[in-house]
Amino acid sequence: MAKDVHPPRGMRDFLPLEHAKRTQILGIIRSTYATHGFQEIETPAMEDIQRLTSGQGGDNEKLAFRVMKRGEELEKSLGGDPDALADLGLRYDLTVPLTRYYATNRAKLPKVFKAIQTGPVWRAERPQKGRYRQFIQCDIDVIGDSSILAEIDLLTSSLHALENIGLEAATIRVNHRVLLSNLLEQLGVPEDGRGSAMITIDKLDKIAAEGVVAELTEKFDAQVGARAADWLKAISGNLPVPAELKEIFEVVAAQFGEGRLRFDPTLVRGMGYYTGTIFEIEHPESGSSIGGGGRYDGMIGRWTGEDVPAVGISIGFERAVELANDDRFHATANNLVLVLDNDSPAVIASAVKLQPALFEHGYSVRLELLPKKLNNLLDSLAEQGFTHFATVGEDSVNMDSLVIKPIGN
Amino acid sequence: MAKDVHPPRGMRDFLPLEHAKRTQILGIIRSTYATHGFQEIETPAMEDIQRLTSGQGGDNEKLAFRVMKRGEELEKSLGGDPDALADLGLRYDLTVPLTRYYATNRAKLPKVFKAIQTGPVWRAERPQKGRYRQFIQCDIDVIGDSSILAEIDLLTSSLHALENIGLEAATIRVNHRVLLSNLLEQLGVPEDGRGSAMITIDKLDKIAAEGVVAELTEKFDAQVGARAADWLKAISGNLPVPAELKEIFEVVAAQFGEGRLRFDPTLVRGMGYYTGTIFEIEHPESGSSIGGGGRYDGMIGRWTGEDVPAVGISIGFERAVELANDDRFHATANNLVLVLDNDSPAVIASAVKLQPALFEHGYSVRLELLPKKLNNLLDSLAEQGFTHFATVGEDSVNMDSLVIKPIGN
Numbered sequence: 143m144a145k146d147v148h149p150p151r152g153m154r155d156f157l158p159l160e161h162a163k164r165t166q167i168l169g170i171i172r173s174t175y176a177t178h179g180f181q182e183i184e185t186p187a188m189e190d191i192q193r194l195t196s197g198q199g200g201d202n203e204k205l206a207f208r209v210m211k212r213g214e215e216l217e218k219s220l221g222g223d224p225d226a227l228a229d230l231g232l233r234y235d236l237t238v239p240l241t242r243y244y245a246t247n248r249a250k251l252p253k254v255f256k257a258i259q260t261g262p263v264w265r266a267e268r269p270q271k272g273r274y275r276q277f278i279q280c281d282i283d284v285i286g287d288s289s290i291l292a293e294i295d296l297l298t299s300s301l302h303a304l305e306n307i308g309l310e311a312a313t314i315r316v317n318h319r320v321l322l323s324n325l326l327e328q329l330g331v332p333e334d335g336r337g338s339a340m341i342t343i344d345k346l347d348k349i350a351a352e353g354v355v356a357e358l359t360e361k362f363d364a365q366v367g368a369r370a371a372d373w374l375k376a377i378s379g380n381l382p383v384p385a386e387l388k389e390i391f392e393v394v395a396a397q398f399g400e401g402r403l404r405f406d407p408t409l410v411r412g413m414g415y416y417t418g419t420i421f422e423i424e425h426p427e428s429g430s431s432i433g434g435g436g437r438y439d440g441m442i443g444r445w446t447g448e449d450v451p452a453v454g455i456s457i458g459f460e461r462a463v464e465l466a467n468d469d470r471f472h473a474t475a476n477n478l479v480l481v482l483d484n485d486s487p488a489v490i491a492s493a494v495k496l497q498p499a500l501f502e503h504g505y506s507v508r509l510e511l512l513p514k515k516l517n518n519l520l521d522s523l524a525e526q527g528f529t530h531f532a533t534v535g536e537d538s539v540n541m542d543s544l545v546i547k548p549i550g551n
Numbered sequence: 552m553a554k555d556v557h558p559p560r561g562m563r564d565f566l567p568l569e570h571a572k573r574t575q576i577l578g579i580i581r582s583t584y585a586t587h588g589f590q591e592i593e594t595p596a597m598e599d600i601q602r603l604t605s606g607q608g609g610d611n612e613k614l615a616f617r618v619m620k621r622g623e624e625l626e627k628s629l630g631g632d633p634d635a636l637a638d639l640g641l642r643y644d645l646t647v648p649l650t651r652y653y654a655t656n657r658a659k660l661p662k663v664f665k666a667i668q669t670g671p672v673w674r675a676e677r678p679q680k681g682r683y684r685q686f687i688q689c690d691i692d693v694i695g696d697s698s699i700l701a702e703i704d705l706l707t708s709s710l711h712a713l714e715n716i717g718l719e720a721a722t723i724r725v726n727h728r729v730l731l732s733n734l735l736e737q738l739g740v741p742e743d744g745r746g747s748a749m750i751t752i753d754k755l756d757k758i759a760a761e762g763v764v765a766e767l768t769e770k771f772d773a774q775v776g777a778r779a780a781d782w783l784k785a786i787s788g789n790l791p792v793p794a795e796l797k798e799i800f801e802v803v804a805a806q807f808g809e810g811r812l813r814f815d816p817t818l819v820r821g822m823g824y825y826t827g828t829i830f831e832i833e834h835p836e837s838g839s840s841i842g843g844g845g846r847y848d849g850m851i852g853r854w855t856g857e858d859v860p861a862v863g864i865s866i867g868f869e870r871a872v873e874l875a876n877d878d879r880f881h882a883t884a885n886n887l888v889l890v891l892d893n894d895s896p897a898v899i900a901s902a903v904k905l906q907p908a909l910f911e912h913g914y915s916v917r918l919e920l921l922p923k924k925l926n927n928l929l930d931s932l933a934e935q936g937f938t939h940f941a942t943v944g945e946d947s948v949n950m951d952s953l954v955i956k957p958i959g960n
Binding site: 149155162165176177186188208228276298482495498506511 | 585592625656660696699900910920927928
């Protein structure tokens with residue numbers, strides 16, 4: 143039986159040191175965003191399955207884990223459409239729940255709502271290296287502000303958060319859906335083909351310029367292909383930032399220096415709901431994007447019947463953890479292991495009595511019974527990040543009587 | 552459509568101030584346990600459904616939310632046993648996942664493993680006041696130590712954590728499953744009736760002594776009933792602590808004073824897996840228990856084939872949040888709202904440039920555009936816990952030029 147004991151496919155257990163690193167990084171991101179006046183909220187892990195599959199979630203909707211109805215409701219649904227067997231689903235992102243949350247709670251929220259949301263999401267994807275079925279997302283959103291202040295707030299806060307976790311080299315590619323639409327018009331792509339054309343342009347990384355030209359030619363005609371080829375040639379190298387983005391670039395550059403934002407006219411972002419600016423976060427040490435977002439002014443109206451401007455950005459937490467330097471996030475707390483001579487009540491009482499004074503001196507204090515071999519215990523504790531120990535007997539009556547030694551030196 | 556927008560039944564959205572209180576309380580509990588040398592870990596929200604329903608979870612197994620198979624696997628299962636439609640389930644507690652985690656990862660863990668686990672669990676219960684379908688559990692466990700040091704570590708750490716969140720009045724009732732077995736033997740309950748007799752005694756709170764005597768008489772015979780009546784009469788008032796628990800009580804009393812532990816020979820705890828000490832945490836302002844636990848030396852052997860001693864205790868996080876004083880946990884951070892004259896890039900740039908110096912002075916800095924009515928904005932921000940503001944124009948070039956005013960006074 144033992145060989146079969148593992149977490150579900152594509153999901154992970156976290157060992158203490160790994161968990162500590164993740165918690166520290168997440169804590170820094172959360173507190174940096176709070177420092178910018180964003181407010182943290184929480185929604186349930188599940189949402190009604192209808193809401194999760196109503197077209198807001200794009201391709202991710204197909205990846206939702208579905209939660210079965212129970213009792214009579216399940217009985218009634220057996221033998222029919224399998225989709226009717228589920229009434230709930232696990233969230234596959236934090237954006238669909240956020241828009242639902244805003245629709246539910248907007249009367250109790252400030253007019254411009256600046257939200258921090260971090261937490262697990264679940265996707266029934268084929269597991270592969272670096273891709274998991276449960277992973278953490280880390281979003282901020284500004285709802286209710288149509289001005290560029292919202293974009294600037296998101297970008298400066300995110301660059302600040304990335305710096306604080308040691309990813310100063312991160313940059314953000316920026317584009318605007320309106321620019322993309324204008325471009326497609328100039329290429330001669332008919333209006334009803336623009337979604338499809340964007341999907342092709344989004345593949346530029348994978349299929350290169352030739353591939354994009356070929357696919358556009360096939361989807362539309364040779365003229366569209368030829369114009370696209372000219373366009374792709376023209377945009378190599380550094381491009382002037384267009385008017386739609388200029389002010390955002392200037393304010394961010396004044397704060398973080400030039401080059402942290404880069405205009406990329408080929409940036410598409412997959413989701414259909416984007417209506418304005420779009421972002422993708424990059425890092426020189428990562429082959430893929432480490433986050434992204436954009437403006438989605440039409441989405442909340444789907445729940446409330448009234449459009450509300452909204453823009454969000456997400457740091458890819460799992461990528462950020464991979465990139466972040468382990469040494470920086472290893473446990474550094476002042477820790478002390480008290481090794482008890484034996485398990486007599488008198489010795490245990492001595493050790494317990496020592497704890498408060500040691501706590502006051504800033505130590506964490508772990509109690510351990512002396513095993514047959516002290517060295518085995520110390521080696522094992524060293525692996526767990528513990529750094530100091532002292533032995534305790536019945537006569538260890540105060541802190542000063544302890545001889546504190548480093549572990550493993 | 553708008554009226555229909557709410558989270559799933561029995562699950563909650565958390566508004567920013569409520570979320571802040573919860574995060575603070577959870578943070579204090581987690582860091583107190585870490586101070587005692589416990590190590591935080593994490594398991595996935597889901598486990599294989601077979602594992603979740605293998606008899607370890609008691610009545611909670613029936614409350615597991617089941618997650619549907621997908622694709623071909625689902626196709627193959629349609630039309631058959633409805634139980635076969637699910638391959639995963641959401642965890643209903645943190646103990647079953649912990650024992651699975653230990654079985655999976657024990658080679659990489661210290662010999663005595665002191666675990667902190669906090670996180671949501673899900674139960675498909677009928678929602679009612681104070682009972683939710685998603686709620687936080689907050690557990691510590693000591694695995695691999697059969698001595699009373701494990702119990703003492705759990706009890707002192709938990710009393711310390713409760714104190715740190717302001718619940719100094721919490722006490723812990725303690726009993727031992729061996730004492731319960733001895734008692735039932737003395738009452739004349741046959742060995743195969745002991746589980747059933749414990750279920751009856753567990754109802755003492757609800758059905759009183761007469762109810763327990765009547766039910767035992769009905770389940771067994773009049774002699775058992777009469778002996779139980781004598782026993783229940785004899786145990787009113789303060790009882791001497793039996794030898795099995797005496798040393799634990801003495802060490803805890805030396806640290807926390809008398810009366811924080813109370814021997815209760817009628818304490819049963821529902822779960823079948825307990826083998827030794829059992830605990831239940833109480834608070835004078837709460838009608839129901841605010842946590843509990845016990846020793847479960849046989850449970851890990853179910854996964855590994857080899858018994859490992861284990862004992863755990865859980866603080867009922869949702870109850871603790873209800874009891875904890877709001878004022879103590881309201882946002883008190885040094886916060887400042889910069890109200891921008893207008894949304895021109897020059898004014899936005901001024902505000903963004905002011906942020907780093909204000910951060911350095913310990914402020915969080917939220918940017919807001921001046922709306923038509925400043926007072927409406929300030930009132931709304933006051934409700935969110937923001938306390939100070941300053942207006943910013945193009946000429947606000949440094950911190951000293953800001954006039955910082957309190958909000959709402």
